[in-house]
Amino acid sequence: MxxxxxxxxxxxxxxxxxxxxxxxxxxxxxxxxxxxxxxxxxxxxxxxxxxxxxxxxxxxxxxxxxxxxxxxxxxxxxxxxxxxxxxxxxxxxxxxxxxxxxxxxxxxxxxxxxxxxxxxxxxxxxGEQHPELSHLTEPVIILAHNLTPSETANLDRTKVLGFATEAGGHTSHTAILAGALELPAVVGIGHFLTDISAGDIVIIDGNSGTVIVDPDEETLEHYRAEALAAESQSERLAALQTVEAKTHDGERVHVMGNIEFPQEVAQCRKRGADGVGLYRTEFLYLGSDHAPTEEEHYNAYCEVIEALDGQPVTIRTLDLGADKIPGNHREFASEPDNPALGLRSIRLSLRDIDQFKVQLRAILRAAVKGDVRIMFPLITSLLELRKARMILGDVIEDLEESGVEFKRDVPVGMMVEVPAAALLADLFAKEVDFFSIGTNDLIQYALAVDRSDQAVASLYRAGDPSILRLLRMVIDAARTQGIPVTVCGQMSSDPKYIPLLLGMGLRSLSVTPLAVPEVKDVIGHLSLADAEAIADHAMSLDVARDVENYLRGEVTRLLAESEHSETTDSDNRE
Amino acid sequence: MTDAVTQSVTVPGENGLHLVPCSLIAQSASAFDCDVRISKGTHSVDAKNIFDLMSLNAGHGSELVLEAAGASARDAVDALVALFESGFNGHASRSAAQESH
Structure with missing residues (x-):
């Protein structure tokens, strides 16, 4: 510890x-x-x-x-x-x-x-001497006030059994990374470090988000059994690896993975994902103290593309705040009261056009090697989108003049994660090749809840009727214009929302790699008619709690109905 | 400027002017009151500053010019030439360390 x-x-x-x-x-x-x-x-x-x-x-x-x-x-x-x-x-x-x-x-x-x-x-x-995380000699659980995403990424998986932090929220980068690394973790539980001393036995329950200090023998026994059950469950899901995701009446649904590091492609493939629906590129900017060079971008992208062996990958351009980025981005940084509404993401790229072009050049060059799409994050107005596309056009011209090998007709899409963009989805749909709905930010902006603030985190509800309406607007706009639409973000990894999303018309989801088998499993238990009926009913409810309870009940019912013949040892928890 | 002394030297050692040689040069130069500069082509730096010296990026075999001006200019240049000729080996570092205050 x-x-x-x-x-x-x-x-x-x-x-x-x-x-x-x-x-x-x-x-x-x-x-x-x-x-x-x-x-x-x-x-x-x-x-x-x-x-x-x-x-x-x-x-x-x-x-x-x-x-x-x-x-x-x-x-x-x-x-x-x-x-x-x-x-x-x-x-x-x-x-x-x-x-x-x-x-x-x-x-x-x-x-x-x-x-x-x-x-x-x-x-x-x-005045502090920190134990080195990189020199662990025996298995530990890490308890810290906070872990940065890069510290999390660098944890030694063979030694670190799990971690818990006082700060951060369940959709923070650190939490997302813990999922990606398949580490049990509880992030943002508030003050607890003072209650623990080194050497105590600690249980990290990532499923329920609890940390148990000094458990009694009965609790320990219970968790040992849980750990065994989880293992056999993951074996059962692993069997789904080679099965295509289809509803049981035969509708094909694409389930892709969200990744941050090239190494995660292997985790997607191992679980039978249909490619990478969201490749976050922020780590290229975070790991070191200088802005990434074109070759660093290019090498990372090539690694992902090659590992995917022909499967599609959607590369999202830089999605960070100016304050988090080393190197010359700093000159743009201010000390905003509200970074989520500040200079970040595409806004920063449009301000620091040189860095933006470096990334775009690398994507276009790497695109020669596989099925690549470009996606712009945080697009709020049509002018922003047009400006970003214009810069992409400049990059294409430059590449043509320099005679470097690249792909010119890479599909260009946008994240729909600002309510303004969702409301104007019909206009945006005419100017992009695809949409990807980023539910984490969409919910945060629509409900005005900072998801990492523990004091209001419980107000962050994916099931809020306003969110359902925004989703429907975007999905309908995409259908009218005939462009593909995907949902990335944690909502699509949560089984209870799968029937709703399919019922609204989605045929493509991008989820954390760990969730791919489970999502496929839920899809396999659904018919389109079921899904549509569930979506219609959910849309008629007027508060988040009712929507979420209803959806939870439905997915439990669907899974239980067709599963009574299978012998599972994981459903006897309570 | 009255007593400016210049002399050219060649960088020994396969790694060129890396960290330790730069620190020895800076230590040795700092022991003299006069201005001491080292230049490679048109790039001229303060020989008493380790960071500046490293920025010379002088590899093995580079031709450098030592230049000093002031009362002890001749002694300063001689001390640095001796350092280059010794190949920055151990005994030079110890004597330089003893000189520093």
Missing amino acids: LFGAESFRIPQRFVSVDAVEAELGRFESALNLVSTSLEENERLARERLGDQYGAIFGAHRMMLQDPKLRNEIEGLIRSKCFSPEFAASRVLRNYARAFRNLGNPYLAERAADVIDLEKRLLRALL
Whole structure:
């Protein structure tokens, strides 16, 4: 078990003017502290390993004591009221980037030395020693205030059995990633760390979203049985891998996977998905401290396309806020009160057109290798869509002139995730090749609920009648115009919504890879007539609770009706 | 500027002016009061600054020009030339470390 294990999070970026002198003092003592520890390292390395190893720490110390470096950092603290952590991180990362860009592979590796220095300084400033997540030696459950998506992504799957965090919501990136990595996780349960001490036995129940501390023998026994049942259930579902998703009256439904990393394609294929309906590209921007190059984009896309072996993939362009992105995007970042309504996603791409073009070029080049579609997120107005398409047109022209191999007629679609876009779906449908409904954001914006805010998270209801109406508008508009429409987002991974979505006319879903077999299973238990009747009735209900209860009841009934002949050991839970 | 001294040197060692050599040059140069600069082609940097030195991106065999101006210019250039000629090996690093305050 681990406590609050995470890499450095800079607690605050700015300090008040009055505090500047005190902060400078704090920086000074951190410098001295690191300098002393480097001297100690240098001495030890010289004694034990030889002079040439000691010299490395000597060089680190030399960097640290460099007057220019110090002036730059102190300058930022003084003139911009940056916190020492933020100032040091920024200056050192600039140097690291400069080394990387020199084009000399040996010097590029020195960027790691600079980053190491940054870590030492931050550790001294924050006064904490963090256990390294990357050096786990035995199985653990991680309990932390917060895990960032990249920390989650880098968890060692062979050692980490599950995790729970105090902050975050169930549709946060961290939670989505936990699903992708198939890790039991409970995210955003509020304060609990103070109630636990290292060495306690902890059960993470990702299904019910509970963390049980110090369980009694009976509870332990119950969960051991659950774990066994879950295993045999997943074996049963695995048998569906080669079965096409069809309703039992023969209507074909495409069930695709949502992925974030190229490695997840294997999880989609293993579960018999019909391709990738949503490839989120944010990780290209998050993992490192520089904006991804065209080759980095291109290589990631090629890996996905090749692993799909002819199956389709829809690549979504950057869908992040300016504040979350390293490198030159930062110049666009402000400190908004409400980032969900701020400069993010397609808005950022349309502002930073150079970066946008880099991504589009890479997609068009990679598209030669398979069945690729481009999708723009967060489109709100027709002008935005037209502008994005115009930039795509420019990129096509550039590629043509440069003679690089690429595919020019890649289908272009949009996420429908802003209520404005849903309301104008009939107009948008004339200008795109497909829609994909992003229910997570659509619900958040339509119901004005921040899904990661624990205080209002229970108001976030996919079954709200307003959401059902928005879905119907979009699906009808797509049908009238004859373009395909998919639902991605967590609503389509939830079995109780499957009959509703099919009944509304959807024939394509994109779900978290883990849910593919279960979704196929539900589809197989439905007829179109059932689905349409369920959708009609659900549309007639007027509050979210009634809609959700009705849908839950229906899906349980449908699964039970045709399943009495099968022997299942997983339905005897309660 | 009255006592400007220049001398050219060739970068030894297969990795060129990487981290440790740069730190040794900066340490050694910092021991002198005068201005010391190193240039590769038209790119000239302060020899007392390790980050600037690394930005020279000087690989094995690069031709560099050392330039110093001020009272101890000759001594500074001689010390750096000796450092280049020694191939930045261990004993040079120890003597440089002892000189630094």
